[in-house]
Amino acid sequence: MSQVPDQHGRFGPFGGKYVPETLMNALIELEEAYLKYKDDPDFLEEVRYLLKQYSGRPTPLYYAERLSEHLGGAKIYLKREDLNHTGAHKINNTIGQAVLAKRMGKKKVIAETGAGQHGVASATVAALMGLECKVFMGEEDTKRQQLNVFRMKLLGSEVIPVMSGTRTLKDACNETLRYWVSHVDDTYYILGSVTGPHPYPMMVRDFQRIIGVESREQILEAEGRLPDVVVAAVGGGSNAIGIFHPFIEDKDVRLVGVEAAGRGVDTEEHAATMTKGRPGVFQGSMSYVLQDEGGQVLPAHSISAGLDYPGIGPEHSYLKDIKRAEYVPITDKEALDALGILSRMEGIIPALESAHAIAQVLKIAPTMSKDEIIVVNLSGRGDKDVESIMSYLAVEEGQQS
Amino acid sequence: MSITTGSNAIDTVFAELKAKGETALIPFMTMGDPDLETSVALVQAAEAAGAHMIELGVPYSDPLADGPVIQRASERALKNRIDLRDCMAVASKAKVLGVKMPFILFTYFNPALQLGLERFFDLLKEHGFSGVIIPDLPLEEDAETRALAESSGIHLIPLVAPTSQARVERIAAQAKGFVYCVSSLGVTGVRSTFHDGIDSFLSTVRKAASVPICVGFGISSREHAERFAGQADGVIVGSAIVRQVEDALPLLTSSDEAERKQGLQAIQDFIAGLKPRTSVS
Numbered sequence: 001m002s003q004v005p006d007q008h009g010r011f012g013p014f015g016g017k018y019v020p021e022t023l024m025n026a027l028i029e030l031e032e033a034y035l036k037y038k039d040d041p042d043f044l045e046e047v048r049y050l051l052k053q054y055s056g057r058p059t060p061l062y063y064a065e066r067l068s069e070h071l072g073g074a075k076i077y078l079k080r081e082d083l084n085h086t087g088a089h090k091i092n093n094t095i096g097q098a099v100l101a102k103r104m105g106k107k108k109v110i111a112e113t114g115a116g117q118h119g120v121a122s123a124t125v126a127a128l129m130g131l132e133c134k135v136f137m138g139e140e141d142t143k144r145q146q147l148n149v150f151r152m153k154l155l156g157s158e159v160i161p162v163m164s165g166t167r168t169l170k171d172a173c174n175e176t177l178r179y180w181v182s183h184v185d186d187t188y189y190i191l192g193s194v195t196g197p198h199p200y201p202m203m204v205r206d207f208q209r210i211i212g213v214e215s216r217e218q219i220l221e222a223e224g225r226l227p228d229v230v231v232a233a234v235g236g237g238s239n240a241i242g243i244f245h246p247f248i249e250d251k252d253v254r255l256v257g258v259e260a261a262g263r264g265v266d267t268e269e270h271a272a273t274m275t276k277g278r279p280g281v282f283q284g285s286m287s288y289v290l291q292d293e294g295g296q297v298l299p300a301h302s303i304s305a306g307l308d309y310p311g312i313g314p315e316h317s318y319l320k321d322i323k324r325a326e327y328v329p330i331t332d333k334e335a336l337d338a339l340g341i342l343s344r345m346e347g348i349i350p351a352l353e354s355a356h357a358i359a360q361v362l363k364i365a366p367t368m369s370k371d372e373i374i375v376v377n378l379s380g381r382g383d384k385d386v387e388s389i390m391s392y393l394a395v396e397e398g399q400q401s
Numbered sequence: 402m403s404i405t406t407g408s409n410a411i412d413t414v415f416a417e418l419k420a421k422g423e424t425a426l427i428p429f430m431t432m433g434d435p436d437l438e439t440s441v442a443l444v445q446a447a448e449a450a451g452a453h454m455i456e457l458g459v460p461y462s463d464p465l466a467d468g469p470v471i472q473r474a475s476e477r478a479l480k481n482r483i484d485l486r487d488c489m490a491v492a493s494k495a496k497v498l499g500v501k502m503p504f505i506l507f508t509y510f511n512p513a514l515q516l517g518l519e520r521f522f523d524l525l526k527e528h529g530f531s532g533v534i535i536p537d538l539p540l541e542e543d544a545e546t547r548a549l550a551e552s553s554g555i556h557l558i559p560l561v562a563p564t565s566q567a568r569v570e571r572i573a574a575q576a577k578g579f580v581y582c583v584s585s586l587g588v589t590g591v592r593s594t595f596h597d598g599i600d601s602f603l604s605t606v607r608k609a610a611s612v613p614i615c616v617g618f619g620i621s622s623r624e625h626a627e628r629f630a631g632q633a634d635g636v637i638v639g640s641a642i643v644r645q646v647e648d649a650l651p652l653l654t655s656s657d658e659a660e661r662k663q664g665l666q667a668i669q670d671f672i673a674g675l676k677p678r679t680s681v682s
Contacts, residue, residue, distance in 0.1 A: 018537045020466040022562040182587035281511045294484040295515030296462040
């Protein structure tokens, strides 16, 4: 497979830089800085040091024996990204970008956030490196995730509620880009997923690849061979590309991305971009998008705020079209059931995002033989979701009684 | 500045204005706010107010380059399920009613892409457009669109920003119609100050461009228009007009014909009041 993206930030027909002219120079400056530092030994050493000493990497690859036996099929390994500092994979990327921002001489950073995980990870590294940080968060999300709002404030960041459009992640991204246009001279934008204009999809992937690099080494050490299937949840797609990427050349390893089907792909309330979307330009790049016939972007729905997004990173669209990865939908209910099962079988409460990946594992593991292996990315821990799970279950019970 | 003697109406208007020593006034309006019929009437009002050409804005769900005023207008229009073709039809309807000035469509890229770029340009021609502005389609991504624009005789009008630096020459060199100079960093909307280096920026663009240059983003008064009249060939006023429309919504949507006329007159007066007082000398 040829190297993607190309110099224009293209993954086949996907990717690119579809932004107002006012941002072009900032993106070019960012790309030049990233290309300058990405192979620089001092830069890499600083990132490696922080990942190890600050975030606690490498994260374990844990054999979920009880769950595997319960399902009676493939052996299931969990890549424990939930054990990172701040509780999710997001910090792999924010550490990398904050080190880069510092090298570029930027003193101020901004970030968008949905549920608040990327916002917390950004606020954390901003505190660590003495950077001034503003986090843009949809007003709806600030209400649903008050604890994370408080967490970011404790870390010294300012949280700016976004009142435009859907008042969720999609419009938080728009507002961050708009703010960046006005403050492009002194501000660095820490984008949280493998989405947006080039070079973000490439750069964020490079910072998240550590997940797959470690998983590959760890499974070879534990089992002496590669897994048959790698499973990960996909919203924008950063944890999935992170674990997929080092396996892309291993043709016998099936790569499965799990997207949020919300209340079902046949309803209007889902975030199943690959299943129900089609290619278009959204927030700076060409990729699959949930949109109406006229090209207006549709609001997404998922119980998981991290997957509640109508777009997806361009490299995923490329992997889908060249048939290297497959993308499947999982409903809110299936994800909740999976969350309960993992909690009871293994004593691990996964994030709602990661619970979607677990739900797919519950479907495929029993159809596989006992000498086959699944590696699933447990991208985050579920503590942040306990309140929304409680209220969801309360509504469910209310409907049943 | 040299003007090509093509048949494009934008070129013709700039040539006439240059001969008279006047600066072009180019209003922007969000189509379908509050409804399509009113949009047609507002276009007529703009011409009556002395506009020289007009930008018809297509409402979009994710208007990245726009500030709150145009965002709100887009949301109102999208509630009426206004699509790209509806917006184009405003031009042909206005022409039937006698509007003579050139039409420029302002749309984000995705609606055009979903329609199909060839069909998009066919329809622009059919509805009598002379130019198109696509704010999220930079030079690096516009090859196919530019080729189609050229073959259909429609000007693809590019934006340049104070931060464009080395890109100014490349953008200006292949610009058609005019170069749209962004007056300040940020999104569209009313503001009191322009970018510090605006004057040297405009003279850089002027040197690089072989077509007229116009200034937009944040221009909301006759004083602003006059400030740029000597340096630019035209001024674009968007949010300030859209906000007037917003303020006049109760009148514009009134079932009382007299009130409706009063609303349209208010917009017409506002646009007329933006015209820079430039003289021939």
